[in-house]
Amino acid sequence: MSSKKAPTMSDVAKLAGVSSMTVSRALRSGTSASAKTRAKIQAAADELGYVLDSTAAGLSTRKTGFVAVTIPSINNANFAQTVQGLTEGLREANLQVLLAYTGYSLQEEERMVQGLLQRRPEAIVVTGGVHSDKCRRYLAESGVPVVEMWDMPATPINHVVGFSNKQAGKTMAQFLQQQGFRKIGFIGGNAAIDVRGYDRRRGFLEALDAYGLERHRYWQSDQPVLTMEEGASAMETLLEQYPDTEAVMCASDLSAFGAMMTCVRQGLSVPDDMAICGFGAYDISGNSVPEITTLDVSALSIGTETARIIVAALSKDNKEPISAEVVEIETKLLVRPSTEKISS
């Protein structure tokens, strides 16, 4: 931690005996500079331990190289994969992800977006299609490409990469119904905190209605039920209240696993006594015994697709109007032993 001031370009220029403009060019690629001066300047820069100040460079070029991203939680394998896809997809375009977490709060999202905008990102990515009014305005007026991901908003702000969470819920209900289950429950909060989880719940229950099945076997909670622990205790309550339940859909694979463990502890067999399915294709669903049926929403490709759209939007000559892309990610039902119907 040497605390003397960091050397600047003109320090390098002085040492190399050239102008700072020449240093600027020599240190970048794709610029005109003779090999000889390039080497001389590189040597001077190394000697001084010079590090480019991209803050100042950005002020001049009006390009920060940032892409702002908000996700509900960093501690979630699905969002982590999306961020990984984003990071990798943006790297080749020399764009860096600037990440913020909203904790599933729209108010926090608004605050985060406001803060991120001050960093002058070249694009903004947000999770979901529901935002506070102020937040929507910030995004719409930001002047840069916006991508909403992980959902299919009714009125998109700009680009979209996602899938219908309501349809996802319906798909799971249809599958369980087709497997022959009739007394079907749902574990997952009924509050709109986790907007997308709530949409899946709505789609699921609507589908049960459509099939003429009972739809009262759900877990009442005003909190999202996403963790293993929450799934485990939700299943305990469900078994008490509706011991005749045959199958349960859970808001995530993690809560599905927790629910399954409650069954195991109580001596119930999965799927014979209780069928269970989850959501999100987390590792756990493919490695538990029995493996858990789930819906793979391809979290990684949500990230790579989003990156692709951003790179395309930024490389387009700013002249032509950039048309909003709406990409619907294909979901894939992974049918596994946890929902096998015993033929009777």
Place this chain on the structure above:
Amino acid sequence: MSSKKAPTMSDVAKLAGVSSMTVSRALRSGTSASAKTRAKIQAAADELGYVLDSTAAGLSTRKTGFVAVTIPSINNANFAQTVQGLTEGLREANLQVLLAYTGYSLQEEERMVQGLLQRRPEAIVVTGGVHSDKCRRYLAESGVPVVEMWDMPATPINHVVGFSNKQAGKTMAQFLQQQGFRKIGFIGGNAAIDVRGYDRRRGFLEALDAYGLERHRYWQSDQPVLTMEEGASAMETLLEQYPDTEAVMCASDLSAFGAMMTCVRQGLSVPDDMAICGFGAYDISGNSVPEITTLDVSALSIGTETARIIVAALSKDNKEPISAEVVEIETKLLVRPSTEKISS
């Protein structure tokens, strides 16, 4: 996406009929400005949709508000918790985490650090105590506080928040030995890619030596063995090669769970036929049946402690020399049913 140029302070100043200097003050707190002009300026800013350019502000104040952080992988609950602790601890000081992933590669770490330095962070946090020579030099000469976390480096660069991974391995070996297990195996790569996992392995095997126990029952792999899937297949091999193994330590809770599932699939009882312990206190270890013995390294508090050190170092008047803090995080062995020794 209105694409006209973003309004600047002087635009706001013009509209409000004041100088841009007054706008600058009015928009910040803790500055002198009359309530009347403040309101007038705020109104003008709102009307124009003005957003502060913190890039330019940073150039002037020489403070970016960034803390650069590198972690091996974003898709890892332990590191995610650390980042969460960091984020929360830095928020009150108005510092924002700028995150990069190294993929467990020292070379990638070097590249990431080099890139992050160009953003002029006010502090840098890296994972582990082993770095490339160049990377060490970058960090040491960065001129800002550096924190190495998740390990206890022999020769720290500056601050440290971590624990001894080697000691952690020893602790687990000692525990298994005390439980009465004698034929003990280890699942986890033997390559130095995951430096900290490798240290745990070394500590573990050395302890077995010290107890006079056989130490050949380990999984040979030049890759880290951290996932559920890797743990599962490693256990398959181990059972083939050393069917008499009584207990196994795994490099992470995830691979421990995978290993346990292999046992379940093969009809082996845990812990009666095979005791298993993991590392990291991931959710899975506390929610599986049986629950898995693990070492809790308090990933969250590694983050909060690191944040505390950074905030302290930055708030100190730059006059007095900032002494390097070395904080050893206390690890906690969580003894669970997966390692219960059947009294015989």
Place this chain on the structure above:
DNA sequence: TTGAAAGCGCTACCAA
């Protein structure tokens, strides 16, 4: 290929 001047948007500093 190189250099000089101007300016990116903001704030520190000093003066009114």
Place this chain on the structure above:
DNA sequence: TTGGTAGCGCTTTCAA
């Protein structure tokens, strides 16, 4: 409490 001036470190633009 307010405003003018200068400058943060870099790149754009134009000229040599």
